[in-house]
Structure formats: structure tokens, C-alpha cells
Amino acid sequence: MYILWAMLIFLIPYLVLIVRGPTVWDRILGMSLVSTKIIIIVIIFSSLNHLDYLTDFAIIYVLLGFIVTFFITTFLVTRKKREK
Amino acid sequence: MEILGNIIIILGIIFMLFGVIGIFRYQNFFVRILIASKIDTVGALTVVIGLAVKHGFSFFSLRVVLLLVLMFIINPMVTHIIARSAYESGQNIDGSVDDIEEGNE
Amino acid sequence: MIYLLLVLWLFLAFCIIGEKRNIRIVIYLCVFSFISSISFLILGSPDAAMAEAAIGTFTGIFFIICFEKHRELRFNEKNASVFSRDEDPPDIDDERAVQALLKLRKKARARTRGKHNAKSILQRYLAPGLFSILLFILFIVFLPGGEANPYLRNQFLTQFSEHVGGENAVTAIYLAYRVYDTLFEALVLVIAVVAVIHMSYSSDILVKGGKPSHVGQYVVVVSVLRVICAIVLLFGFYLIMNGHITAGGGFQGGLFIAAFFICRYLVYDIYDLPITKVIRMEELVFLSTVIFAVLIVFLGTINHLPPVFHIVYMIVMNFLIGLKVACGFLILFYRYIAIERR
Amino acid sequence: MINIIAILMFFISFFGLITSHSMIKSIVFTVLMESAVILFFLSLGFQSGIIPPIGVNLENLEHVADPLPQALMITAIIIGVAVTTIKITILMSFFRKFKTTDWDEARILSHHHEEDENNND
Numbered sequence: 289m290y291i292l293w294a295m296l297i298f299l300i301p302y303l304v305l306i307v308r309g310p311t312v313w314d315r316i317l318g319m320s321l322v323s324t325k326i327i328i329i330v331i332i333f334s335s336l337n338h339l340d341y342l343t344d345f346a347i348i349y350v351l352l353g354f355i356v357t358f359f360i361t362t363f364l365v366t367r368k369k370r371e372k
Numbered sequence: 373m374e375i376l377g378n379i380i381i382i383l384g385i386i387f388m389l390f391g392v393i394g395i396f397r398y399q400n401f402f403v404r405i406l407i408a409s410k411i412d413t414v415g416a417l418t419v420v421i422g423l424a425v426k427h428g429f430s431f432f433s434l435r436v437v438l439l440l441v442l443m444f445i446i447n448p449m450v451t452h453i454i455a456r457s458a459y460e461s462g463q464n465i466d467g468s469v470d471d472i473e474e475g476n477e
Numbered sequence: 478m479i480y481l482l483l484v485l486w487l488f489l490a491f492c493i494i495g496e497k498r499n500i501r502i503v504i505y506l507c508v509f510s511f512i513s514s515i516s517f518l519i520l521g522s523p524d525a526a527m528a529e530a531a532i533g534t535f536t537g538i539f540f541i542i543c544f545e546k547h548r549e550l551r552f553n554e555k556n557a558s559v560f561s562r563d564e565d566p567p568d569i570d571d572e573r574a575v576q577a578l579l580k581l582r583k584k585a586r587a588r589t590r591g592k593h594n595a596k597s598i599l600q601r602y603l604a605p606g607l608f609s610i611l612l613f614i615l616f617i618v619f620l621p622g623g624e625a626n627p628y629l630r631n632q633f634l635t636q637f638s639e640h641v642g643g644e645n646a647v648t649a650i651y652l653a654y655r656v657y658d659t660l661f662e663a664l665v666l667v668i669a670v671v672a673v674i675h676m677s678y679s680s681d682i683l684v685k686g687g688k689p690s691h692v693g694q695y696v697v698v699v700s701v702l703r704v705i706c707a708i709v710l711l712f713g714f715y716l717i718m719n720g721h722i723t724a725g726g727g728f729q730g731g732l733f734i735a736a737f738f739i740c741r742y743l744v745y746d747i748y749d750l751p752i753t754k755v756i757r758m759e760e761l762v763f764l765s766t767v768i769f770a771v772l773i774v775f776l777g778t779i780n781h782l783p784p785v786f787h788i789v790y791m792i793v794m795n796f797l798i799g800l801k802v803a804c805g806f807l808i809l810f811y812r813y814i815a816i817e818r819r
Numbered sequence: 820m821i822n823i824i825a826i827l828m829f830f831i832s833f834f835g836l837i838t839s840h841s842m843i844k845s846i847v848f849t850v851l852m853e854s855a856v857i858l859f860f861l862s863l864g865f866q867s868g869i870i871p872p873i874g875v876n877l878e879n880l881e882h883v884a885d886p887l888p889q890a891l892m893i894t895a896i897i898i899g900v901a902v903t904t905i906k907i908t909i910l911m912s913f914f915r916k917f918k919t920t921d922w923d924e925a926r927i928l929s930h931h932h933e934e935d936e937n938n939n940d
Contacts, residue, residue, distance in 0.1 A: 521884030
């Protein structure tokens with residue numbers, strides 16, 4: 289149980305990073321960090337409540353977070369190249 | 373088994389704590405992402421391993437090990453693509469900010 | 478625990494209100510959908526949480542394509558007064574008309590700038606704020622209180638197993654008790670696809686060629702993504718096939734199959750799928766979904782079938798819905814990427 | 820308590836919707852309103868320690884979540900994203916034509932455009 293609270297409290301500095309971070313890359317980094325924390329929260333939640341099938345969610349968040357991050361960074365890089 | 377798992381989990385949380393301190397301490401983006409990759413890979417993987425150890429040998433820990441393999445492949449890759457695209461789109465290594473955002477007015 | 482998450486949720490909404498830059502809004506929106514998904518999960522509804530997570534991804538992708546086009550058009554306009562060469566001329570293809578429009582826009586911008594200053598804060602923010610607060614208080618006051626009637630819930634929970642079969646009550650409800658909702662949803666998706674095809678800028682359905690997006694440069698990432706591609710497709714089929722046992726089902730699996738094609742676009746950087754064939758396939762799948770649902774559920778055949786066929790019905794229906802949703806989102810994605818990114 | 824938070828969220832995004840200058844932000848706020856409504860419906864009958872309605876022999880029905888709003892909300896989510904794509908398409912067509920996404924500018928521009936068309940006729 290303590291680890292669930294630890295992860296939830298770790299979410300706050302990452303949101304601060306997303307909102308404050310000086311560059312856009314900090315924000316994307318914060319997004320990926322939040323998705324990692326959420327994965328751990330899901331695993332702990334499923335192990336606390338003895339619901340094994342909820343580990344599917346962790347796999348979903350891993351895959352979707354990767355796709356979104358890749359898409360956003362790809363678009364930002366191509367934008368810069370196009371303008372040169 | 374339970375105590376061992378708890379020790380590993382606390383180790384992972386300590387890793388994450390170092391990462392959080394490091395993110396807010398340094399000004400350069402590339403230093404920050406270097407430290408943040410520690411949270412993303414080492415911390416998260418350690419916590420997940422600790423949970424699997426805590427549960428013992430069961431169906432749950434089998435699924436967790438599958439997830440572990442996926443995270444082991446993907447999480448370093450996420451950090452890599454962020455750092456690489458930051459470098460390619462003109463973020464200077466010495467820390468000066470060249471932001472490519474723009475408002476929508 | 479849930480309250481801390483919801484406070485972060487409200488905090489992100491306030492951030493979006495005060496934000497002016499498009500790319501930050503997309504990032505906030507992605508984080509927002511992640512947090513709302515985990516809140517739904519803690520509220521005890523894994524199916525809705527799974528749909529929300531996948532939908533958050535898709536919304537972020539659509540928004541970022543749109544914003545990139547928006548920004549590119551504005552960039553072209555700033556650098557040169559004519560529109561960029563490799564895009565079709567807009568409705569007004571006379572260059573003098575374009576110049577006139579730009580001049581008019583400059584005038585309008587000057588006028589609105591004066592207007593922004595002239596409008597007082599009271600008119601701009603205070604009055605809508607007070608109006609929102611008033612409506613909020615009205616809603617709180619007239620919120621229906623008291624205990625909810627648990628009759629329908631208990632009915633569904635105790636009897637879905639013998640009426641419909643499977644182990645997931647949510648799947649049983651949207652596949653058997655309330656199929657017409659599902660059919661209506663599929664119909665709305667068909668209408669959305671048709672509307673996007675006919676309202677978007679270009680008139681031809683199939684787009685050949687286009688700008689390369691330089692995706693293929695990250696050798697490491699692309700070779701990892703090739704592995705991930707297969708896992709995404711496999712996972713989508715797993716969600717569809719196990720929809721009646723665990724969380725998941727047709728919608729979520731279909732979204733994952735569409736995500737496979739997004740991965741494919743990212744790996745090979747091409748959009749050469751025969752979209753017209755996909756559209757035809759979507760129509761056929763929609764028709765067969767309707768016919769199958771009418772034959773099995775609306776005519777009451779499901780009451781006379783042995784329980785084994787209930788499972789078969791659920792799997793086939795989930796598969797059809799998944800195919801339908803996958804086709805729909807594939808067409809939407811390719812339409813956006815091919816039309817808006819040219 | 821959760822339903823009050825959901826209503827608060829709804830009206831925060833309502834406030835954002837009517838005060839924002841940009842059309843893009845208005846579309847984003849409609850997405851936010853949608854998730855507020857979904858949260859409101861999912862929070863019906865919430866108590867701590869609630870478990871999802873999945874499994875053959877659900878004992879102790881008191882602690883099982885209500886499956887009916889969930890099934891409705893899944894369709895609502897998919898319909899929501901379908902509508903959002905149509906909104907984005909309309910926005911892009913509008914932007915191609917008038918070269919702006921600001922509400923006030925758009926009002927003046929479309930007014931002028933109508934006048935021009937009338938004069939041409």
C-alpha cells in the first residue's frame with residue numbers, strides 16, 4: 289500500500305515538470321514519465337485487489353505511450369527539417 | 373520472499389527519488405534527460421521486479437515478467453527518441469534554449 | 478486515492494485554460510486522458526478505461542496532425558504571400574483574390590486587436606465565470622440525492638451468465654441486452670467517416686505520393702518498432718477474442734488493430750493502402766454486423782440456442798465490431814495523414 | 820463527492836469554451852466536457868473497495884460496480900471521438916478558406932465575405 293501512495297506522490301513533480309519545463313522536450317519527457325508511473329500504479333492496484341487481468345492495462349499503457357511519444361517527436365523533427 | 377520483495381521495491385523508490393531531485397536540480401536539458409532515464413528504466417524495472425518477487429511464482433508474476441520484457445525494450449527507446457529528436461531539431465548541447473514552440477495567437 | 482488523482486485532473490484542466498501554444502495543449506490532453514483512464518479503472522470500470530486510453534492516443538494523434546498543418550500553412554503565409562507550391566490552390570485560385578483576402582484579414586486582425594482592448598475584463602471573463610458558477614450551483618442544488626435503486630444492477634449481475642454467457646457483464650450488456658446501442662454507435666462511426674471524406678479539403682478519395690516525412694532515419698527505433706508492431710496486432714486480436722472473458726472487446730481491439738497501421742506508417746513512411754477497398758470492406762462489415770445482430774438477438778433466436786453458441790455469437794460479434802472500428806479509424810487516420818499532410 | 824468534481828470539471832471546461840479566443844481550444848474543451856460527463860456516469864454508486872463486474876460467481880453483490888453505465892459509456896467514448904474528428908475537419912476547411920482560427924476575426928471576415936458575394940451578384 290505504501291508504494292501506491294509513493295507513486296501517486298511522484299506524479300506531482302512530473303506534472304510540475306510538464307507545466308513548467310522550459311522546452312517542449314521536457315514536456316514530452318514528463319508525459320512518458322507519467323505513463324510509466326501509471327503503469328506501476330495499475331500493477332500495484334491489480335496485485336492489491338487480486339485482479340490478475342488488470343495487468344493487460346499495463347501492457348496497453350506501455351504500447352500506447354510509446355506510439356504517442358514517437359508520433360509527437362517525429363512530427364516535431366520533420367517540422368524543423370521542412371522549414372530549413 | 374516478502375521481505376526481499378519489499379527491500380527491492382524500496383530500492384526502486386530511492387532510485388526514483390534521486391531522479392526527481394535531479395530533474396529539478398540541473399538546468400541543461402541533456403543532463404536532465406540523462407537523469408530522467410534512470411527513473412524511467414532503472415527505477416520502474418526495479419519496482420516491477422520487486423513486485424514479481426513479492427508475489428512468488430504464480431500466473432500474476434508470469435504476466436509481470438512479460439511486461440518487464442516489454443518495458444526493458446521500450447523505456448530506453450522512449451528516452452532515446454526524445455533526446456535524439458531534441459538534438460536534431462537544434463537544441464544546443466551547452467544548455468541554451470532554442471525553443472521551437474509557437475503560439476496560436 | 479482517487480481524490481488525489483481527480484485533483485491533478487482538475488489542475489490539468491486549469492493549465493489548458495491558461496495555455497496558448499498548440500503543442501503544449503496536445504501534451505496536456507494526452508496526460509489528461511491517461512489520468513482520466515486510471516481514474517475510470519479505480520472507479521471499477523476497466524472496459525471504459527481501456528477505451529479511454531486508446532481514444533486519448535488517437536485524439537492526440539489527430540490533433541497533432543491538424544496543428545502541424547495549421548502551423549505549416551501559417552508559416553508559408555508569413556514567408557511568401559502565395560500559397561505553397563505542392564498543395565492545390567484553395568477555392569479562390571486567383572492570386573489577386575488571395576491578396577485581397579490577406580489584406581482583409583490584416584484589417585480584421587487590427588480591428589479585433591482594438592476590440593480585445595476595448596472589451597473590459599468584466600465582459601470577457603467575469604461574466605462567463607459568474608454564469609458558469611451560477612450554473613454549477615444550480616446543478617449542485619438540484620442534484621438528485623438518495624439511494625440509487627439497485628434492482629436493474631442486481632438483475633444484470635445475477636442473470637447475465639445464464640441469459641447470455643461469458644464472464645464479463647459489460648460485454649453481455651452491449652452485445653445482447655442493448656445491441657441497438659452498439660449498432661447505433663457503429664452507424665455514427667460510418668457517418669463520421671463519410672463526413673470526414675466529403676468535408677475535408679481534397680475531393681479525391683485516394684491520395685498517391687506525398688511528402689516523405691523522414692521517419693526512416695532512426696534505425697534503432699524503427700527496428701524496435703517492427704517488433705512492437707507485431708505485438709500490437711497480436712494484442713488487438715487477444716483483446717477481441719477474450720472480450721467476453723476479461724476486460725476488452727470489439728472497440729478496444731479494433732482500436733489496437735488501427736494502431737498497428739499507425740505503427741506501419743511510422744516504420745515504412747508510406748500511405749499506399751487501397752483506401753477505396755477499405756471503405757467498401759467497412760460497409761460490408763457494417764451490414765453483416767446489423768444482419769447478424771438482427772438474426773440472433775432481435776428475432777429471439779438466442780433464447781433457443783444452447784449455451785455454447787452464445788459464446789460463439791459473442792466472439793463473432795466482437796470480431797465484426799472490431800473489424801468495423803479498425804476500418805473506420807484506419808480510414809480516418811489515412812485521410813488525415815494523406816490530406817492534411819500533403 | 821466524485822459527481823460534484825465531475826460537474827465542477829464540466830463547468831470549468833464550459834468556462835474555457837466560452838472565453839477562449841481560439842477555435843482549437845474550443846474543440847479541446849469539448850473533449851474535456853465529454854470526459855467529465857463520462858466520469859459522472861461512471862461514478863454512480865461508487866464506494867471504496869469496489870471491484871469490476873467481471874467473473875462468473877460474483878459474491879457479495881454490494882461491492883460490484885454497476886455494469887449498465889459502463890456499457891453505455893463505451894459507446895459514448897467512441898461516438899465522442901468520431902464527432903471530434905468531424906470537428907477537426909470542419910476547422911481545417913475553415914482555416915483553408917479564411918486563414919484564421921480566431922473567433923472574432925472569423926466573425927468579421929465571414930461578414931465581409933458575405934458582403935462581397937452580395938456585391939458580386
